Amino acid sequence: AQTVTQSQPEMSVQEAETVTLSCTYDTSESDYYLFWYKQPPSRQMILVIRQEAYKQQNATENRFSVNFQKAAKSFSLKISDSQLGDAAMYFCAYKWGSEKLVFGKGTKLTVNP
Amino acid sequence: DTGVSQNPRHKITKRGQNVTFRCDPISEHNRLYWYRQTLGQGPEFLTYFQNEAQLEKSRLLSDRFSAERPKGSFSTLEIQRTEQGDSAMYLCASSLVSNYGYTFGSGTRLTVV
Numbered sequence: 001a002q003t004v005t006q007s008q009p010e011m012s013v014q015e016a017e018t019v020t021l022s023c024t025y026d027t028s029e030s031d032y033y034l035f036w037y038k039q040p041p042s043r044q045m046i047l048v049i050r051q052e053a054y055k056q057q058n059a060t061e062n063r064f065s066v067n068f069q070k071a072a073k074s075f076s077l078k079i080s081d082s083q084l085g086d087a088a089m090y091f092c093a094y095k096w097g098s099e100k101l102v103f104g105k106g107t108k109l110t111v112n113p
Numbered sequence: 114d115t116g117v118s119q120n121p122r123h124k125i126t127k128r129g130q131n132v133t134f135r136c137d138p139i140s141e142h143n144r145l146y147w148y149r150q151t152l153g154q155g156p157e158f159l160t161y162f163q164n165e166a167q168l169e170k171s172r173l174l175s176d177r178f179s180a181e182r183p184k185g186s187f188s189t190l191e192i193q194r195t196e197q198g199d200s201a202m203y204l205c206a207s208s209l210v211s212n213y214g215y216t217f218g219s220g221t222r223l224t225v226v
Binding site: 035 | 116117144146153154155156157158161163168169171204206211212213214215216217218219220
Protein backbone atom coordinates (compact mmCIF):
# COMPACT_ATOMS: atom_id res chain seq x y z
CA ALA A 1 0.00 0.00 0.00
CA GLN A 2 1.15 3.50 -0.74
CA THR A 3 2.23 5.48 2.31
CA VAL A 4 3.30 9.07 2.83
CA THR A 5 5.67 10.02 5.64
CA GLN A 6 6.28 13.48 7.02
CA SER A 7 9.07 13.10 9.53
CA GLN A 8 8.85 16.59 11.02
CA PRO A 9 5.79 16.99 13.27
CA GLU A 10 6.69 20.64 13.88
CA MET A 11 8.94 23.23 12.27
CA SER A 12 9.56 26.88 12.95
CA VAL A 13 11.02 29.68 10.84
CA GLN A 14 11.75 33.35 11.26
CA GLU A 15 9.75 35.75 9.16
CA ALA A 16 11.48 36.40 5.81
CA GLU A 17 13.63 33.29 6.15
CA THR A 18 13.44 30.04 4.16
CA VAL A 19 12.17 26.71 5.47
CA THR A 20 12.00 23.24 3.94
CA LEU A 21 9.39 20.65 4.89
CA SER A 22 10.18 17.00 4.19
CA CYS A 23 8.01 14.30 2.66
CA THR A 24 8.81 10.79 1.54
CA TYR A 25 6.45 8.26 0.03
CA ASP A 26 6.38 4.60 -0.81
CA THR A 27 5.19 3.42 -4.20
CA SER A 28 6.05 0.96 -6.92
CA GLU A 29 4.34 3.07 -9.57
CA SER A 30 6.11 5.29 -12.08
CA ASP A 31 3.35 7.71 -13.00
CA TYR A 32 1.64 9.49 -10.13
CA TYR A 33 0.92 12.92 -8.67
CA LEU A 34 2.15 14.63 -5.54
CA PHE A 35 0.63 17.56 -3.71
CA TRP A 36 1.27 19.91 -0.82
CA TYR A 37 -1.78 21.23 1.00
CA LYS A 38 -1.90 23.98 3.62
CA GLN A 39 -4.46 23.89 6.45
CA PRO A 40 -4.56 27.10 8.52
CA PRO A 41 -6.11 26.84 11.99
CA SER A 42 -9.87 26.34 11.76
CA ARG A 43 -9.82 27.00 8.04
CA GLN A 44 -10.14 24.92 4.94
CA MET A 45 -7.35 22.99 3.29
CA ILE A 46 -5.80 24.79 0.33
CA LEU A 47 -3.72 23.35 -2.48
CA VAL A 48 -0.25 24.91 -2.44
CA ILE A 49 1.56 23.10 -5.23
CA ARG A 50 1.43 19.91 -7.29
CA GLN A 51 3.97 17.80 -9.13
CA GLU A 52 3.50 15.27 -11.89
CA ALA A 53 5.94 12.39 -11.45
CA TYR A 54 6.72 12.11 -15.15
CA LYS A 55 7.98 15.69 -15.19
CA GLN A 56 11.58 16.09 -14.08
CA GLN A 57 11.30 19.84 -13.61
CA ASN A 58 10.46 20.88 -10.07
CA ALA A 59 7.19 22.75 -9.66
CA THR A 60 7.22 26.37 -8.48
CA GLU A 61 4.40 28.64 -7.34
CA ASN A 62 5.63 32.09 -6.32
CA ARG A 63 7.43 31.64 -2.95
CA PHE A 64 6.71 27.91 -2.87
CA SER A 65 8.84 25.35 -4.68
CA VAL A 66 9.45 21.63 -4.44
CA ASN A 67 12.50 19.41 -4.62
CA PHE A 68 11.22 16.25 -6.29
CA GLN A 69 13.65 13.35 -6.15
CA LYS A 70 11.87 10.47 -7.87
CA ALA A 71 14.49 7.81 -7.28
CA ALA A 72 14.66 8.69 -3.61
CA LYS A 73 10.84 9.01 -3.41
CA SER A 74 11.24 12.38 -1.81
CA PHE A 75 9.08 15.49 -2.27
CA SER A 76 10.10 18.39 -0.07
CA LEU A 77 8.47 21.83 0.03
CA LYS A 78 10.56 24.98 0.25
CA ILE A 79 8.94 28.20 1.41
CA SER A 80 11.01 31.30 0.69
CA ASP A 81 10.61 34.70 2.34
CA SER A 82 8.30 33.20 4.97
CA GLN A 83 5.34 35.31 6.02
CA LEU A 84 3.18 35.20 9.14
CA GLY A 85 0.30 33.99 7.00
CA ASP A 86 2.27 30.87 6.09
CA ALA A 87 1.73 29.50 9.60
CA ALA A 88 -0.40 26.37 9.22
CA MET A 89 -0.39 22.59 9.06
CA TYR A 90 1.17 21.38 5.83
CA PHE A 91 0.18 18.02 4.39
CA CYS A 92 1.94 16.09 1.68
CA ALA A 93 -0.31 13.87 -0.44
CA TYR A 94 0.08 11.22 -3.13
CA LYS A 95 -2.29 10.11 -5.88
CA TRP A 96 -2.08 7.25 -8.30
CA GLY A 97 -4.67 5.35 -10.27
CA SER A 98 -7.77 5.72 -8.15
CA GLU A 99 -9.32 9.03 -7.24
CA LYS A 100 -8.19 9.07 -3.63
CA LEU A 101 -5.38 11.08 -2.11
CA VAL A 102 -3.14 9.48 0.50
CA PHE A 103 -1.99 12.05 3.04
CA GLY A 104 0.89 12.22 5.47
CA LYS A 105 0.34 13.15 9.12
CA GLY A 106 1.32 16.75 8.53
CA THR A 107 3.90 19.26 9.70
CA LYS A 108 2.92 22.20 11.86
CA LEU A 109 4.75 25.31 10.70
CA THR A 110 5.20 28.25 13.05
CA VAL A 111 6.42 31.58 11.69
CA ASN A 112 8.12 33.80 14.25
CA PRO A 113 8.02 37.59 13.78
CA ASP B 114 -18.58 30.56 -7.14
CA THR B 115 -18.66 30.17 -3.35
CA GLY B 116 -16.41 27.12 -3.18
CA VAL B 117 -17.25 23.90 -1.36
CA SER B 118 -19.79 24.44 1.39
CA GLN B 119 -20.31 22.10 4.35
CA ASN B 120 -23.05 22.19 6.94
CA PRO B 121 -23.17 22.19 9.85
CA ARG B 122 -19.73 23.45 10.88
CA HIS B 123 -20.01 21.78 14.26
CA LYS B 124 -22.19 18.98 15.58
CA ILE B 125 -22.36 17.61 19.10
CA THR B 126 -24.39 14.47 19.51
CA LYS B 127 -25.00 11.81 22.10
CA ARG B 128 -23.69 8.33 21.54
CA GLY B 129 -26.19 6.20 19.69
CA GLN B 130 -27.83 9.09 17.82
CA ASN B 131 -27.85 9.46 14.05
CA VAL B 132 -26.25 12.45 12.37
CA THR B 133 -26.27 13.74 8.80
CA PHE B 134 -23.86 16.16 7.17
CA ARG B 135 -24.29 18.01 3.92
CA CYS B 136 -21.78 19.05 1.29
CA ASP B 137 -22.40 21.38 -1.64
CA PRO B 138 -19.54 21.11 -4.13
CA ILE B 139 -18.44 23.62 -6.72
CA SER B 140 -21.24 23.47 -9.25
CA GLU B 141 -19.23 22.41 -12.28
CA HIS B 142 -17.28 19.71 -10.40
CA ASN B 143 -18.53 16.21 -11.16
CA ARG B 144 -16.31 14.48 -8.60
CA LEU B 145 -17.02 14.61 -4.88
CA TYR B 146 -15.07 13.11 -2.00
CA TRP B 147 -15.51 12.55 1.72
CA TYR B 148 -12.54 12.34 4.06
CA ARG B 149 -12.22 11.99 7.82
CA GLN B 150 -9.52 13.73 9.84
CA THR B 151 -8.76 12.96 13.46
CA LEU B 152 -6.53 15.00 15.74
CA GLY B 153 -2.88 14.83 14.76
CA GLN B 154 -3.57 12.88 11.58
CA GLY B 155 -3.89 13.65 7.92
CA PRO B 156 -7.23 13.23 6.18
CA GLU B 157 -8.27 9.64 5.42
CA PHE B 158 -10.34 8.75 2.38
CA LEU B 159 -13.90 7.57 2.98
CA THR B 160 -15.69 7.58 -0.34
CA TYR B 161 -15.87 9.10 -3.83
CA PHE B 162 -18.68 9.99 -6.22
CA GLN B 163 -18.56 10.72 -9.89
CA ASN B 164 -21.80 12.48 -10.65
CA GLU B 165 -24.43 10.47 -8.72
CA ALA B 166 -22.52 7.18 -8.76
CA GLN B 167 -20.58 6.12 -5.67
CA LEU B 168 -17.53 4.56 -7.29
CA GLU B 169 -15.15 3.90 -4.42
CA LYS B 170 -15.55 3.23 -0.69
CA SER B 171 -12.90 2.80 1.95
CA ARG B 172 -13.04 -0.07 4.41
CA LEU B 173 -13.15 2.71 7.01
CA LEU B 174 -16.73 3.26 5.88
CA SER B 175 -18.50 0.75 8.09
CA ASP B 176 -22.12 -0.22 7.56
CA ARG B 177 -23.13 2.54 9.99
CA PHE B 178 -21.98 5.07 7.42
CA SER B 179 -23.88 5.88 4.26
CA ALA B 180 -23.29 8.55 1.66
CA GLU B 181 -25.46 9.73 -1.17
CA ARG B 182 -25.25 12.20 -3.98
CA PRO B 183 -28.70 12.41 -5.55
CA LYS B 184 -28.77 13.98 -9.00
CA GLY B 185 -25.03 14.47 -8.89
CA SER B 186 -25.25 17.73 -6.99
CA PHE B 187 -24.97 18.01 -3.19
CA SER B 188 -24.01 15.04 -1.07
CA THR B 189 -24.96 13.81 2.38
CA LEU B 190 -23.01 11.64 4.78
CA GLU B 191 -25.04 9.89 7.46
CA ILE B 192 -23.66 8.13 10.50
CA GLN B 193 -26.06 5.86 12.35
CA ARG B 194 -25.72 4.85 15.99
CA THR B 195 -22.77 7.15 16.55
CA GLU B 196 -19.86 6.01 18.69
CA GLN B 197 -17.22 8.07 20.47
CA GLY B 198 -14.67 6.88 17.93
CA ASP B 199 -16.64 8.70 15.24
CA SER B 200 -15.57 12.04 16.72
CA ALA B 201 -13.54 13.72 13.98
CA MET B 202 -13.52 16.40 11.34
CA TYR B 203 -15.42 15.28 8.23
CA LEU B 204 -14.09 16.95 5.12
CA CYS B 205 -15.77 17.19 1.75
CA ALA B 206 -13.92 18.04 -1.44
CA SER B 207 -14.73 18.30 -5.12
CA SER B 208 -12.85 18.34 -8.40
CA LEU B 209 -13.29 18.38 -12.15
CA VAL B 210 -9.96 16.71 -12.87
CA SER B 211 -8.54 15.10 -9.75
CA ASN B 212 -4.98 15.07 -11.06
CA TYR B 213 -5.02 18.83 -10.55
CA GLY B 214 -6.02 18.45 -6.91
CA TYR B 215 -9.21 18.95 -4.98
CA THR B 216 -11.02 21.95 -3.55
CA PHE B 217 -11.87 21.27 0.09
CA GLY B 218 -14.67 22.59 2.22
CA SER B 219 -14.15 23.85 5.77
CA GLY B 220 -15.34 20.59 7.26
CA THR B 221 -17.90 19.48 9.85
CA ARG B 222 -16.48 18.80 13.28
CA LEU B 223 -18.38 15.98 14.99
CA THR B 224 -18.17 15.42 18.73
CA VAL B 225 -19.86 12.35 20.15
CA VAL B 226 -20.45 12.55 23.92
